[in-house]
Amino acid sequence: MSIIVNEAGKAISRADQRMPISSLLKANMRKIFPDHWSFMLGEIALYSFIILMLTGVYLTVWFKPSMAEIIYAGSYEPLVGIHMSEAYASTLDISFEVRGGLLIRQIHHWAALFFMAAMIVHMFRIFFTGAFRKPRELNWVIGASMFLIVLLEGFAGYSLPDDLLSGVGVRIVAGIVEAIPVVGTYLMFFIFGGEFPGNDFISRLYTFHVLLMPGILLALIGIHLVLIFYHKHTQYPGAGRTNTNVVGYPLFPVYVAKAGGFFFVVFGVTTLIAALVTINPVWNYGPYVPDQVTAGSQPDWYIGFLDGMLRAMPNWETVIGSYTISWNIFLPGVVMPGILTFALILYPFIEGWITGDEREHHILDRPRNRPVRTGIGAAVIAFYGILVINGANDVIAITFNLSINQLIWFTRIGIFVVPPLVFWATHRFCIGLQRRDREKLLHGYESGEVLRLPHGEFIEIHKPISDEEKAVILAKEAIAPLPAPPETDENGVATPGLRGKRLRARLSRLYFGDDVATPTPAEIAEAEHHAHELHDHEVAELESAGKDVPANLP
Amino acid sequence: MTSTSLRRHKATGTLVVLGALLATGVGYAAVTSVAEASAPATAASATLVEEGRQLYLEGCATCHGLGAQGINDGSSYGPSLIGVGAAAVDFQVATGRMPLAAPANQAPRKPPVYTPEQIEALAAYVASLGPGPAIPTEDQYDSSDADLAEGGELFRTNCAQCHNAAGKGGALSEGRYAPTLMNATPKEIYEAMLTGPQNMPNFPDSTMPEEQKQAIIAFVEHLQSGDSPGGFALGSLGPVTEGVFIWTAGLGLLLAAAVWIGAKVR
Incomplete structure (x- = not known):
């Protein structure tokens, strides 16, 4: 046994003398990865x-x-x-x-x-x-x-x-x-x-x-x-x-x-x-x-959205002399895939430009905390989904007894109507979740415990959330939208590239304007000071009636 | 009464004509029925046509007209049945497509309303209106000697563009469709090729000889056998159902495994 170990050790050290294996392993084998x-x-x-x-x-x-x-x-x-x-x-x-x-x-x-x-x-x-x-x-x-x-x-x-x-x-x-x-x-x-x-x-x-x-x-x-x-x-x-x-x-x-x-x-x-x-x-x-x-x-499903675009396109052609430009194939077959490709590859740079964010990020965003990005993502899924459905329109028509023409018209209209609606709904949904986060941080969560006060009023007891949950919510970064650029500088000289800067400020407002502010430490301290599940007068009422005050009060 | 007075009687002419017509009709019916079946069928086929006519007037005349000449007055539509032949009636009624339950883009297959005897009578009546393809006999649609591979080639050339390469059916425009062939009998397939029901073109013997029809029937029977070398066929509907499968069952399994592996050990 020891001979084998010795021989193996020798082989490794011979290899190590020629290639830096052990130092590479030593440096990297203990590298930490998060779990999810x-x-x-x-x-x-x-x-x-x-x-x-x-x-x-x-x-x-x-x-x-x-x-x-x-x-x-x-x-x-x-x-x-x-x-x-x-x-x-x-x-x-x-x-x-x-x-x-x-x-x-x-x-x-x-x-x-x-x-x-x-x-x-x-x-x-x-x-x-x-x-x-x-x-x-x-x-x-x-x-x-x-x-x-x-x-x-x-x-x-x-x-x-x-x-x-x-x-x-x-x-x-x-x-x-x-x-x-x-x-x-x-x-x-x-x-x-x-x-x-x-x-x-x-x-x-x-x-x-x-x-x-x-x-x-x-x-x-x-x-x-x-x-x-x-x-x-x-x-x-x-x-x-x-x-x-x-x-x-x-x-x-x-x-x-x-x-x-x-x-x-x-x-x-x-x-x-x-x-x-x-x-x-x-x-x-x-x-x-x-x-x-x-x-x-x-086609296989991943090409289906391209086929769906092709199938949805009206029969547009331009004839110049003896030459025909087939927009009906060129637009959905070449132009649109090209636009989608650029949008996909360039998105990080587009968002970076709009937000003006130059910092490094190693903590992930929660989707609710970036409502516009999450809305764009959801709208893309809706856009893609409609096209996939249209790519399969003949199979869907025969399977569900539908008219293929109606499916094509659903696509032609839906492709412009549904993604914006999905964007809007997702955006609202995210902001709603942000508000709930703020609420939970300041007033705790609804515990489901209902208390009846001596004078007959029912109240639900709120309890503070766990430290882990607090940390998750507090990790949200508050980013202010970019200010509108001044039209002229202090010397009255027109700002160079004013139009681009204005567009950027407007987009930045879209990205962050509806952001629900994370409570400041002062607000949290203030809330904690008042964070009785029961108001003082309610406690007094319970005590004067000789009732037990719930033990979990701070 | 003398013979002269008999000849001069005013009803004589009519009677002679009637007698001659009867003789010719019976004689003709006897001759044709020799070709078709045995002698007793002669009397039967006359009553069959009459029985068919009664059934027709009750069940079909509303759309196809009292004389089967068809109706197309804007509010209701039924094509003329003169010359469509017994095969068309047998196909449409035996597969339950006729009578229509409600006006629609296309008559769907459903359980037949009429008994086989009633269908025979209806077919005999419509066949009596004008010449058309007869109901095929068993040896016409018998595919036992047919060439399966040739049938496949013919099917892909003539049928697959609407009925799908696996015979699963396909959508046409405006909600019309080529139905699945999975429950079509050899007789029905033959009749459909012969008569071209609904949106289907017809393939008379002049363009598609009998042996080719038999080969196609053999291929459809092969498709119906449901033989799937690769496992569950997912409806043989092609990449669409394969895509649905990978996004539901396939990715579902892998995501479940990922959640399991990624779960915190407590």
């Missing part, structure tokens, strides 16, 4: 990516990224003798001939859906808690870029089997590229190597899907994690937590165990679902043939 379930949403995404790489390698062994036409002679009887591409035939072979192939295919696809869902939920956690603020803006940009890359990566994977469903999706993408004014047609020919569908796009897409995009993702994930390490993890407000400390547990052993265990939970759940539930039954759809289409053709 919502900090594990990003982990789901990370683990899904690992599962995707593992299963993806297995699939590449048998998948043939070729559009060469062959006649199917495999074991799936309803397709025997049908002409199809090698890509589709090899997908059928993976499903029906390769040992474990169908399970691995389904794990791969379900993991992709998990990946996107987890990324979205993770991003909303970051957004609503303000974790993107200084110094973490760059990590938001990296995360948002990964989200967009995975969107494309998922669509590429969905398209590779060259089945009837995905072929229709690729046809739509070809149409969107063609709709770009002037260069569209050339670009489409460049991407597809000629007219649609051509013989090239599967093999080209394959290179993007298995090599380029996973490589970029891997690099970005590396930077993402290093930055989390470097910045230290944010924490929720609470007793003892400040902007300059991190309260939690060490990486080793606590988080190594938790995260390692969670990886297996994610892998296990994904495998369980893949073993029980069909995903993308390509054999149902048949091979892609440009003159065929199936009712209920949909």
Whole structure:
């Protein structure tokens, strides 16, 4: 035994002489991370990516990224003798001939859906808690870029089997590229190597899907994690937590165990679902043939909002001479996704500019304390939700006996009406919660204990909240909106950039104008002085009637 | 009475014409019924048409008109049934689509109102109004020798764009729809292809020969078998139900696990 230990020790010290392993471990293994379930949403995404790489390698062994036409002679009887591409035939072979192939295919696809869902939920956690603020803006940009890359990566994977469903999706993408004014047609020919569908796009897409995009993702994930390490993890407000400390547990052993265990939970759940539930039954759809289409053709859910935009768009076109600009495809297919991409990536900088906030933040915001940001987030969810519904409008129409035309009109109107309403409601809701927080801090919480006074009046006893809850509420920072800029300085010279500054002050007022002030220490002391659950005259009344005064009075 | 007086009697002409008509009618009916069935059916088919006419007048004439010529006067609408044939009647009534329960974009499938005998009578009456496709016989829609893969190819080319690649049905415009094929019988599928009910185009033998119809029936029967190699099929509705599943059951399980792992140990 001691020989083994000695030999192992020697091996480690030999390695250590060449690489600074022990000092790195020593410095980092005890790094403290705060504990909260919502900090594990990003982990789901990370683990899904690992599962995707593992299963993806297995699939590449048998998948043939070729559009060469062959006649199917495999074991799936309803397709025997049908002409199809090698890509589709090899997908059928993976499903029906390769040992474990169908399970691995389904794990791969379900993991992709998990990946996107987890990324979205993770991003909303970051957004609503303000974790993107200084110094973490760059990590938001990296995360948002990964989200967009995975969107494309998922669509590429969905398209590779060259089945009837995905072929229709690729046809739509070809149409969107063609709709770009002037260069569209050339670009489409460049991407597809000629007219649609051509013989090239599967093999080209394959290179993007298995090599380029996973490589970029891997690099970005590396930077993402290093930055989390470097910045230290944010924490929720609470007793003892400040902007300059991190309260939690060490990486080793606590988080190594938790995260390692969670990886297996994610892998296990994904495998369980893949073993029980069909995903993308390509054999149902048949091979892609440009003159065929199936009712209920949909992209995977994460592309659904783009499809929903396309479906909602009125049929607007401009004809200039012999040239047509298809606004009906260009606006929802190119312009809107572009605007949304910029808004997503730039949000931390936009908010930073409006609030004029230059400080570092390591304590997370409670969503109620930033009503405008929370309202924007809720409105985005409503916007996205309506588009997803419209992307599935034909399936919803047939399932719930609705008219597809009515669903489209619901979308066209709802997309402008519902998000502002949701913003307003969320904003009000947040301010209501802020007021309740202030109330609780000053007057305690409603204990549910009702006391009847001798003269017949009923009163409810309020009790002080716990120190932990006090700390959470008091962690809210009071930020005053930016003052309106003076029109001229003291020498009567007009303020440079007055318009921008005015806009900024106005937006800042929108952000913070309705803020409910956190009680000052003086107010709290004053409230505590008066913080009898019963007023003095009520106590006197009880005592004079010879009743017991509740013992928990201060 | 002499023969001359008989010939000159004023009713003679009428009687002769009646007699001739009767002879021709009975003779024609006898000839045709030889082709269709046995001799006793001759008398039966005449009564069948009459029985069908009675049923028609009670149940169908309100919309389709007393002579089945159709009504389209703005307030009510029913297409003409002259020449639609027995197959159309059999399809519409046996699947419960007719009679309509209420005016709608499209007649939904529901339990049939009429018995098979009554449907036969109705079909015989409508068939008597003008030539149209007859009710297919069993060997016409028998798919046992059909080519399944060819049926799949034909289905994807001709049917999937409305009925969905898995036969689950699909939405059309303004609340109309192509219904699910999961409970359609081979006879109904054949009749539908032959007559093109509601929004469906028809596929007469000139454009789609009988063997192709049989192949399509074989493929639909394969779809109906519900064979799902990958596990639960989630309604075979494609990525929409897959997305709903991942956001509810899938993410729900993982979030529950995250909350469990993230819970403070007390």
